[in-house]
Amino acid sequence: MDFFFFFDVSQHAGVSIATVSRVLNGNPNVSEKTREKVLKVMDELGYTPNVFARGLGLDTMHTVGIMCSDSSDPYLAGAIYYLERSLRSHGYDSILCCTGYDLEVKQKYFELLRSKRVDAIILAGSKFVEMRSRDNAYLLDAAADLPIMLVNGWLEGENIYSTVCDDRAAVSQAVSLLIGSGHKNVLYFYSSHSYSGLNKLEGYKDALAAAGIPLRQELIRQCVKDVTASRDMLLSLAEEGLVFDAVMTSDDSLAVGAVKYAHARNISIPDGLSIVGYNNSLLALCTDPEITSVDSKVEALCTTTVNTLMGVFSGVNVPSRTTIASDLIKRNTTNF
Amino acid sequence: MDFFFFFDVSQHAGVSIATVSRVLNGNPNVSEKTREKVLKVMDELGYTPNVFARGLGLDTMHTVGIMCSDSSDPYLAGAIYYLERSLRSHGYDSILCCTGYDLEVKQKYFELLRSKRVDAIILAGSKFVEMRSRDNAYLLDAAADLPIMLVNGWLEGENIYSTVCDDRAAVSQAVSLLIGSGHKNVLYFYSSHSYSGLNKLEGYKDALAAAGIPLRQELIRQCVKDVTASRDMLLSLAEEGLVFDAVMTSDDSLAVGAVKYAHARNISIPDGLSIVGYNNSLLALCTDPEITSVDSKVEALCTTTVNTLMGVFSGVNVPSRTTIASDLIKRNTTNF
DNA sequence: TTGTACGCGTTATCAC
DNA sequence: GTGATAACGCGTACAA
Numbered sequence: 001m002d003f004f005f006f007f008d009v010s011q012h013a014g015v016s017i018a019t020v021s022r023v024l025n026g027n028p029n030v031s032e033k034t035r036e037k038v039l040k041v042m043d044e045l046g047y048t049p050n051v052f053a054r055g056l057g058l059d060t061m062h063t064v065g066i067m068c069s070d071s072s073d074p075y076l077a078g079a080i081y082y083l084e085r086s087l088r089s090h091g092y093d094s095i096l097c098c099t100g101y102d103l104e105v106k107q108k109y110f111e112l113l114r115s116k117r118v119d120a121i122i123l124a125g126s127k128f129v130e131m132r133s134r135d136n137a138y139l140l141d142a143a144a145d146l147p148i149m150l151v152n153g154w155l156e157g158e159n160i161y162s163t164v165c166d167d168r169a170a171v172s173q174a175v176s177l178l179i180g181s182g183h184k185n186v187l188y189f190y191s192s193h194s195y196s197g198l199n200k201l202e203g204y205k206d207a208l209a210a211a212g213i214p215l216r217q218e219l220i221r222q223c224v225k226d227v228t229a230s231r232d233m234l235l236s237l238a239e240e241g242l243v244f245d246a247v248m249t250s251d252d253s254l255a256v257g258a259v260k261y262a263h264a265r266n267i268s269i270p271d272g273l274s275i276v277g278y279n280n281s282l283l284a285l286c287t288d289p290e291i292t293s294v295d296s297k298v299e300a301l302c303t304t305t306v307n308t309l310m311g312v313f314s315g316v317n318v319p320s321r322t323t324i325a326s327d328l329i330k331r332n333t334t335n336f
Numbered sequence: 337m338d339f340f341f342f343f344d345v346s347q348h349a350g351v352s353i354a355t356v357s358r359v360l361n362g363n364p365n366v367s368e369k370t371r372e373k374v375l376k377v378m379d380e381l382g383y384t385p386n387v388f389a390r391g392l393g394l395d396t397m398h399t400v401g402i403m404c405s406d407s408s409d410p411y412l413a414g415a416i417y418y419l420e421r422s423l424r425s426h427g428y429d430s431i432l433c434c435t436g437y438d439l440e441v442k443q444k445y446f447e448l449l450r451s452k453r454v455d456a457i458i459l460a461g462s463k464f465v466e467m468r469s470r471d472n473a474y475l476l477d478a479a480a481d482l483p484i485m486l487v488n489g490w491l492e493g494e495n496i497y498s499t500v501c502d503d504r505a506a507v508s509q510a511v512s513l514l515i516g517s518g519h520k521n522v523l524y525f526y527s528s529h530s531y532s533g534l535n536k537l538e539g540y541k542d543a544l545a546a547a548g549i550p551l552r553q554e555l556i557r558q559c560v561k562d563v564t565a566s567r568d569m570l571l572s573l574a575e576e577g578l579v580f581d582a583v584m585t586s587d588d589s590l591a592v593g594a595v596k597y598a599h600a601r602n603i604s605i606p607d608g609l610s611i612v613g614y615n616n617s618l619l620a621l622c623t624d625p626e627i628t629s630v631d632s633k634v635e636a637l638c639t640t641t642v643n644t645l646m647g648v649f650s651g652v653n654v655p656s657r658t659t660i661a662s663d664l665i666k667r668n669t670t671n672f
Numbered sequence: 673t674t675g676t677a678c679g680c681g682t683t684a685t686c687a688c
Numbered sequence: 689g690t691g692a693t694a695a696c697g698c699g700t701a702c703a704a
Binding site: 341342343353354356357358360361385386388389390391392393394 | 696697698699700
């Protein structure tokens with residue numbers, strides 16, 4: 001199909017290939033007349049520039065790598081959607097790379113992506129910053145070559161930029177409201193020790209402290225991010241005699257599990273048990289009653305990340321860390 | 337970082353750049369000794385081949401384009417996940433492109449992707465085959481240049497390959513079971529007129545015909561793919577006096593809406609109303625009772641698509657259309 | 673088995 | 689303003 005190159009265009013237009021290149025790249029040093037002539041020929045020939053050759057010359061193909069642990073997770077799926085759209089609106093392609101959760105695999109894929117000479121790498125989700133700082137060294141190193149963007153994760157370093165949701169404040173607010181609406185035993189139910197996970201826990205502690213309620217370790221429980229696992233774990237906790245009248249979760253799927261737990265035990269919602277979800281996903285609307293949930297503003301997070309990246313590309317001074325406020329969407333699993 | 341090229345490697349190893357290239361490409365015409373020497377130097381130098389230069393020479397960068405209307409839709413998010421993983425396991429990168437539903441936009445992005453010289457384009461989901469065949473002409477044309485793969489969509493043409501789920505049989509089976517368990521008025525509740533949507537409808541008709549039940553147009557209803565819209569529409573249908581004792585849906589979100597409708601009207605499930613979902617997504621597990629749903633085998637669909645593509649790449653003879661059987665996952669919204 | 677030299681289709685640097 | 693021409697880094701005939 002694309003049998004035409006600079007050479008053909010230049011022949012047909014009666015100019016040199018240099019001029020064709022200038023026209024293609026919007027170089028101002030071309031007379032309006034020749035520019036039009038060349039454009040006309042390009043159009044007639046149905047000419048398309050060869051991106052490989054261009055890439056070789058410019059050392060970029062306007063492509064960024066997006067890494068995520070699991071793109072089928074609702075939260076990450078949303079993030080990828082917004083990132084891709086935003087990048088494309090700026091003329092960038094997205095190479096997707098789902099890594100899973102294993103550090104070695106993540107590193108391997110990271111290097112792979114880097115070897116493809118993408119212009120930047122976006123790490124979507126808080127699963128890419130490890131506890132031990134030496135496990136993050138590869139990111140710091142790579143940042144010497146290309147900007148690294150974290151979506152809802154935080155890592156300090158030259159040429160590394162983070163955009164995060166204020167999870168701590170969000171959880172603190174929600175838990176305070178739970179306490180304010182008469183709940184004394186708020187269970188904190190979470191799934192991950194990631195950056196964002198730890199932040200949420202701090203928010204929980206903040207709220208307790210503000211209300212003068214002592215922290216009780218037995219009210220902080222971890223569970224895999226799965227509806228059924230969540231329900232079952234709550235059932236066995238209750239079985240064991242743990243008393244709780246509200247559940248603050250780190251993800252909607254855990255909150256759905258809490259609703260199912262309440263149904264199974266015939267506990268009324270929100271009076272017998274109040275529940276708050278996180279991420280305001282589709283899941284929050286599936287249950288009866290519908291779940292009060294924290295909107296973690298994925299879209300804003302993603303467009304901000306991309307805007308920051310564009311700033312980096314154009315040499316503008318951009319903040320190394322941007323925080324976005326969340327929203328609490330009140331529905332019927334709470335009585336505030 | 338990557339300051340090293342063939343030239344450097346060849347210098348350090350005391351060989352020519354041709355030999356370096358041979359080593360890199362696994363050409364057998366290299367003595368074991370020189371091969372080891374070159375590999376050692378590459379390792380020491382931390383050499384990485386330049387993909388752009390390689391792409392220019394070989395006219396491929398081992399990249400395929402994945403188009404989808406909306407990657408945050410649970411079904412498509414799953415598809416993209418499996419496609420990406422499968423492609424990567426074969427050494428291919430994935431460029432993601434979310435198009436939305438507008439035909440012109442889809443065409444624009446399709447051409448954009450093509451201009452990036454991807455090795456193939458995968459159209460994920462049944463939203464890329466239009467009713468009017470002239471609207472698909474651009475796909476037929478493009479297929480002259482590169483293979484086009486449809487995931488759960490079907491289009492006939494040279495160099496176009498479809499992998500589909502047997503939606504017709506799946507719906508037919510489910511509806512037959514609904515009828516067999518005593519339901520006379522099965523509502524068919526769907527959201528899209530896509531290839532897969534039409535197929536499902538045929539399955540519904542098949543089941544009615546097999547049971548000798550006359551088709552009633554008022555029992556075939558369309559609704560946007562949204563939990564709340566589904567519930568509200570069912571509520572107003574009931575309000576209008578439409579009688580139905582079972583709902584066969586084309587998507588789990590509609591089925592969730594049906595559960596909520598039943599709750600709102602105090603109808604018992606499955607005796608007062610039986611419900612069947614589609615896609616066996618997370619949503620099917622969120623409600624009480626949990627939803628009987630058709631597993632449309634996304635993973636098998638995607639890996640098969642990629643395997644077929646690899647066959648095309650290697651010149652093997654592959655079927656232009658592969659059908660995969662679905663599974664009915666029985667849960668508690670049905671009494672069969 | 674190894675090396676030389678050219679081609680891939682652009683971009684960019686010179687002269688004019 | 690425009691036109692030669694040298695990079696860009698790698699693959700590969702062809703020659704040795």
